[in-house]
Amino acid sequence: MAPNDDPILLPRFNSSHQEAGEELISPCSNNAVEAQPQQATEQLKISTLPIESQRLEAEDIPKAAVLSAAAASSVQVAYGDRPSYDGYNWRKYGQKQVKGSEYPRSYYKCTHPSCPVKKKVERSLDGQIAEIVYKGEHNHSKPSLPARRNSIGCEAVGGEIRMESGLLLLPSSSAAGTGSDGCRGGRPAADVEVQGDDDEPRTKRRL
DNA sequence: CGGCTTTGACCGGTA
């Protein structure tokens, strides 16, 4: 089991509701999206699962649009051993097999000191990212270089971008084959409303 | 030596 070698997918979501439309940059640009930290809790979801799965999601998220597997595949960026290198450094803090998902879900946290951003990643056996969900906003800019390892390359399977607030962006307008850069979503949802929901760390703690 | 990854268990929330 060495999925580490498998190429991963990287979502290029931009994080900004308003800029999402034109801010989508190339998938392989680490410094492309430097910009400012996200504004609120945003959830980015990338799906590469079979249509069936996507269908399910669609049903689950009526307001959300789903991309076809082909489209998702169009957006593929490989990042060395990083599950999804989006310019930030992440530390895995948990993994679980959730119901409804055929693959285990991994939980990542931004390694920055004050960055509350978390990320959920579902990887298929093939090592492809089945789903990526970003939560929160970064309080810092992206590091110039990867913290560790040479994670360069970009890999990302564009699927659907979903904000935790319920907003969903489509990276590529179903342009699976057309999208040379698949990552750029033609347009973000009409109105992206991001509501910062969790900013406060719940003091959940077990003694 | 430091940081990250992995696995199991626990807690909270929701149905």
Added chain:
DNA sequence: CTACCGGTCAAAGCC
């Protein structure tokens, strides 16, 4: 009220 699921924390090991 109980059960189930998701999410997070903590400890150990490895790189």
